[in-house]
Amino acid sequence: METFLQQTLNGxxxxxxxxxxxLGYTMVYGILxxxxxxxxxxxxxxxxxxxQTVTALSGAFPGLHPVILLIAGVAVAxxxxxxxxxxxxxxxYRRLRNAPRLAPLITAIGVSFLLQTLAMIxxxxxxxxxxxxxxxxxxxxxxxxxxxPLQIFTIxxxxxxxxxxxxxxxxxxxxxxxxxxxxxxxxAGLMGINANGVIAATFIIGSGLAALAGVxxxxxxxxxxxxxxxxxxxxxFTAAVLGGIGNLPGAMVGGLxxxxxxxxxxxxxxxxxxxxxxxxxxxxxxFMILGAVLIFRPSGLLGERxxxxx
Amino acid sequence: MITLLESRAVNKRFGGLKALTDVSLTIRKGEVYxxxxxxxxxxxxxxxxxxxxxxxxxxxxxxxGAELPSAKPHLVVQHGIARTFQNIRLFRELTALENVMAxxxxxxSAGVWGILTQSxxxxxxxxxxQERALEILDYVGIGRHADTVARNLSYGDQRRLxxxxxxxxxPQLLALDEPAAGMNATETAGLRTLVDTIRGDGIxxxxxxxxxxxxxxxxxxxxxxxxxxxxxxxxxxxxxxxxDVIKAYLGGHRAH
Amino acid sequence: xxxxxxxxxxxxSFALDRRIQRPLVILLALAAPLVxxxxxxxxxxxxxxxxxxxxxxxxxxxxxxxxxxxxxxxIAFYAVGAYTWAFLASPHFGIHLPFWIVLxxxxxxxxxxxxxxxxxxxxLRGDYLAIVTLGFGEIIRIFMNNLNQPINITNGPxxxxxIDPLTIxxxxxxxxxxxxxxxxxxxxxxxxxxxxxxxxxxxxxxRLQISRIGRAWAAIRDDELAAxxxxxxxxxMKLLAFGLGATFGGVSGGLFxxxxxxxxxxxxxxxxxxxxxxxxxxxxxxxxxxxxxGAIMLxxxxxxxxxxxxxxxxxxxxxxxxxxxxxxxxxxxxxxxVMMLVRPAGLLPARTRYAHRDRRNA
Ligand SMILES: Nc1ncnc2c1ncn2[C@@H]1O[C@H](COP(=O)(O)OP(=O)(O)O)[C@@H](O)[C@H]1O
Ligand SMILES: [Mg+2]
Numbered sequence: 026m027e028t029f030l031q032q033t034l035n036g037x038x039x040x041x042x043x044x045x046x047x048l049g050y051t052m053v054y055g056i057l058x059x060x061x062x063x064x065x066x067x068x069x070x071x072x073x074x075x076x077q078t079v080t081a082l083s084g085a086f087p088g089l090h091p092v093i094l095l096i097a098g099v100a101v102a103x104x105x106x107x108x109x110x111x112x113x114x115x116x117x118y119r120r121l122r123n124a125p126r127l128a129p130l131i132t133a134i135g136v137s138f139l140l141q142t143l144a145m146i147x148x149x150x151x152x153x154x155x156x157x158x159x160x161x162x163x164x165x166x167x168x169x170x171x172x173x174p175l176q177i178f179t180i181x182x183x184x185x186x187x188x189x190x191x192x193x194x195x196x197x198x199x200x201x202x203x204x205x206x207x208x209x210x211x212x213a214g215l216m217g218i219n220a221n222g223v224i225a226a227t228f229i230i231g232s233g234l235a236a237l238a239g240v241x242x243x244x245x246x247x248x249x250x251x252x253x254x255x256x257x258x259x260x261x262f263t264a265a266v267l268g269g270i271g272n273l274p275g276a277m278v279g280g281l282x283x284x285x286x287x288x289x290x291x292x293x294x295x296x297x298x299x300x301x302x303x304x305x306x307x308x309x310x311x312f313m314i315l316g317a318v319l320i321f322r323p324s325g326l327l328g329e330r331x332x333x334x335x
Numbered sequence: 336m337i338t339l340l341e342s343r344a345v346n347k348r349f350g351g352l353k354a355l356t357d358v359s360l361t362i363r364k365g366e367v368y369x370x371x372x373x374x375x376x377x378x379x380x381x382x383x384x385x386x387x388x389x390x391x392x393x394x395x396x397x398x399x400g401a402e403l404p405s406a407k408p409h410l411v412v413q414h415g416i417a418r419t420f421q422n423i424r425l426f427r428e429l430t431a432l433e434n435v436m437a438x439x440x441x442x443x444s445a446g447v448w449g450i451l452t453q454s455x456x457x458x459x460x461x462x463x464x465q466e467r468a469l470e471i472l473d474y475v476g477i478g479r480h481a482d483t484v485a486r487n488l489s490y491g492d493q494r495r496l497x498x499x500x501x502x503x504x505x506p507q508l509l510a511l512d513e514p515a516a517g518m519n520a521t522e523t524a525g526l527r528t529l530v531d532t533i534r535g536d537g538i539x540x541x542x543x544x545x546x547x548x549x550x551x552x553x554x555x556x557x558x559x560x561x562x563x564x565x566x567x568x569x570x571x572x573x574x575x576x577x578x579d580v581i582k583a584y585l586g587g588h589r590a591h
Numbered sequence: 592x593x594x595x596x597x598x599x600x601x602x603x604s605f606a607l608d609r610r611i612q613r614p615l616v617i618l619l620a621l622a623a624p625l626v627x628x629x630x631x632x633x634x635x636x637x638x639x640x641x642x643x644x645x646x647x648x649x650x651x652x653x654x655x656x657x658x659x660x661x662x663x664x665x666i667a668f669y670a671v672g673a674y675t676w677a678f679l680a681s682p683h684f685g686i687h688l689p690f691w692i693v694l695x696x697x698x699x700x701x702x703x704x705x706x707x708x709x710x711x712x713x714x715l716r717g718d719y720l721a722i723v724t725l726g727f728g729e730i731i732r733i734f735m736n737n738l739n740q741p742i743n744i745t746n747g748p749x750x751x752x753x754i755d756p757l758t759i760x761x762x763x764x765x766x767x768x769x770x771x772x773x774x775x776x777x778x779x780x781x782x783x784x785x786x787x788x789x790x791x792x793x794x795x796x797x798r799l800q801i802s803r804i805g806r807a808w809a810a811i812r813d814d815e816l817a818a819x820x821x822x823x824x825x826x827x828m829k830l831l832a833f834g835l836g837a838t839f840g841g842v843s844g845g846l847f848x849x850x851x852x853x854x855x856x857x858x859x860x861x862x863x864x865x866x867x868x869x870x871x872x873x874x875x876x877x878x879x880x881x882x883x884x885g886a887i888m889l890x891x892x893x894x895x896x897x898x899x900x901x902x903x904x905x906x907x908x909x910x911x912x913x914x915x916x917x918x919x920x921x922x923x924x925x926x927x928x929v930m931m932l933v934r935p936a937g938l939l940p941a942r943t944r945y946a947h948r949d950r951r952n953a
Contacts, residue, residue: 060718120932125812128931130661130718131872135927138865142920146913259729262722305737312726319719320711386820412822420820426813428877429806433945437806441822447831450802451795461802465946484942504821 040284041183046261049231055271065258066140071239110232269325346393369554415507438503642785650839656877658832659812664728672697672844701841750855875937
């Protein structure tokens with residue numbers, strides 16, 4: 026029972042981070058029908074820019090309160106990622122919107138590797154320790170279950186962000202324009218919506234969420250690295266497909282489910298395979314889920330919503 | 336007259352929109368059958384459901400006495416139905432000749448092994464396919480453009496190439512979706528001759544068209560769709576006199 | 592004639608008559624290792640690898656260039672072929688089967704893996720394939736890395752060594768051959784063996800390309816809905832492209848294992864898949880000649896960077912700012928982006944032919 030609760034908690038922490046990243050994938054896919062492979066790299070950039078800011082600040086003003094450092098890190102990382110996300114769309118994808126299907130996908134791969142390489146040049150190949158800005162001192166609300174303030178913080182922030190995004194999409198003018206554009210570009214254009222602006226906004230919002238996810242991710246694993254965005258990116262895309270691509274609540278559900286499956290999978294894989302596989306196989310769960318979803322329920326748990334591209 | 340294709344109470348919905356409601360019509364062997372109606376009446380949707388591009392929501396199509404599969408376009412072609420698209424969909428990077436040869440796909444049979452070993456049968460089939468494709472290109476009048484890449488053809492020639500590609504599947508029923516759209520008078524006249532020739536060669540034609548003159552001159556019988564329902568059917572002259580049709584055409588925003 | 596032709600040497604050479612072009616290419620391909628040998632053995636090695644990459648690129652081009660399916664885990668099929676060879680022809684399990692069993696077996700396993708992967712995926716949106724293959728590549732790598740316990744199958748990250756070399760009709764290609772007093776180095780022997788494979792691959796792929804199957808692939812790539820509308824079973828055809836592409840990967844993998852004598856998971860990273868993809872993008876998707884040029888260029892790139900970029904940076908800045916590996920990644924990723932934006936048809940834009948040209952007089 027205790028391990029069960031513990032695994033659930035761990036799963037919720039990583040799952041809520043996946044969900045934040047998955048939202049970016051799903052918004053872009055819903056509107057452009059494009060897998061933005063570079064989205065995972067924004068997680069990495071968010072983490073490393075925040076780290077750089079925090080290091081610089083605490084060097085210049087020793088003794089600054091960790092919360093201020095955290096806020097400063099986020100305050101720099103989010104706009105930087107938003108700018109990068111905007112540039113990716115503007116330079117990389119916009120011209121290819123009516124190109125053959127493969128062209129934007131290949132560009133996306135190129136952008137992803139370009140960002141990794143640039144990060145490698147700027148921040149080097151080594152793993153950086155990400156400082157503990159929120160306490161990780163374990164608390165024990167009940168026997169056998171350990172939870173840290175950081176974990177609670179992660180879940181709360183992620184859920185708050187998701188709630189905020191849902192409000193934005195469902196209640197604001199921009200949100201309505203986004204939904205109309207996702208429905209059909211041409212029709213949205215006829216309704217007087219500036220599709221280019223809406224698409225740019227989608228990238229910017231998704232990138233901001235990715236930056237925050239990056240900070241949360243790096244805080245929880247206490248590490249930042251130029252290639253850290255790739256695997257979470259891949260998994261988050263899986264989460265988006267799992268929930269139903271193009272579907273915002275779906276991305277959240279998908280992210281959480283994926284986090285839980287991974288957490289339980291890693292905990293029980295040895296029993297399940299009679300010791301043949303161990304927790305170093307944790308990363309294959311996401312792909313097994315992806316395979317299963319594609320075979321049995323390709324439109325995802327909550328159904329897909331993809332732009333009519335005809 | 337022998338019935339070729341029959342649609343029986345065909346229905347198609349898009350969410351709340353009823354694009355087709357109980358559409359029943361009968362197309363006889365050897366005729367040119369026109370499908371007309373205002374914009375958004377459901378004509379293209381009828382094609383899409385017929386050819387399996389969309390799943391059918393109710394009713395059925397019967398071709399030569401056999402029910403057509405739903406949402407399986409590649410199987411529908413084997414029943415002898417070929418189509419063109421309202422907004423031309425050619426294989427852009429292939430030449431005219433290659434487009435038509437691609438249309439022969441289901442009427443050819445060479446397998447991977449035969450092709451890799453260049454078996455006598457595979458080579459012979461390839462040669463015949465090429466000859467046949469050139470004949471079809473000549474037939475529709477663009478033989479001289481055999482080696483032009485599809486996207487570089489003029490608009491009218493692209494339309495003709497799409498017809499050629501459809502003919503290459505050796506259909507009994509050729510379904511043309513607004514083939515004259517965007518054509519000038521000369522091109523339209525040429526198209527009319529072509530459709531006449533095709534009919535003369537024993538292929539039944541199902542024609543969606545806006546150009547009333549073209550419809551009246553070409554079609555043996557016509558059905559009129561409005562808001563997804565069939566409101567009239569008969570010879571062009573009968574249909575022209577039908578009050579519902581006049582209302583649908585004149586009462587709407589467009590008049591011809 | 593006199594001044595003009597010397598003033599414009601490049602376009603003139605590009606416009607070479609096909610009758611001259613072909614013998615020239617053949618001569619170049621045959622003489623290359625001899626020239627390279629005079630510059631040092633390491634260059635022959637580069638040539639050998641270039642041919643392996645050409646083989647890989649030809650296979651991937653079948654999937655990406657012809658059928659328009661983005662496969663980002665292609666290197667996994669290479670890994671399947673390589674590990675098949677390593678398992679069945681090395682002291683690791685003490686099995687030493689001959690190449691004419693191991694190579695087809697590796698190809699078959701790769702094809703099976705391809706079909707197993709493509710079957711559930713290919714009925715869905717095309718771009719899901721990209722992510723599924725990416726995931727598959729990662730899974731294969733995880734298994735290669737970890738299947739050394741509880742039972743040692745892959746020997747984990749250390750990999751498998753002392754793999755049997757390619758031995759054809761008693762001729763061991765890993766040993767220098769003494770031919771009437773001429774010493775032919777092992778590297779050169781491998782070169783010609785690989786060249787034979789590449790030539791065979793080119794012939795086979797050309798045959799597929801100019802056939803009802805090649806046209807069906809191109810049709811699916813250009814407009815899937817229209818392809819269905821003329822009766823093409825798009826799902827079967829995509830599966831065929833995917834399976835055949837995987838087969839090429841499997842064969843190249845087996846050759847790689849034999850040539851290298853050693854395999855480890857490191858050789859099959861995602862980066863390798865991306866490198867092969869870039870070769871195709873650079874050469875022009877679908878265009879066989881372009882793809883081959885792309886493969887040769889990108890295999891030579893790291894060597895060129897090592898030889899030129901480093902000394903140049905030393906001369907300019909007094910230190911190496913960007914090491915060759917980083918520089919290579921930078922160039923690859925930029926190549927992918929810039930090519931798609933500026934020159935999507937590739938560096939050597941030649942139209943890919945899907946029907947014979949000599950038909951008018953046939
Ligand atoms: N894929 C689709 N999704 C939603 N609505 C559609 C779709 N295709 C057609 N419709 C709608 O169905 C109706 C009939 O369209 P269509 O068959 O194209 O008309 P026509 O060809 O007669 O001009 C229109 O209201 C159109 O908006
Ligand atoms: Mg229409």
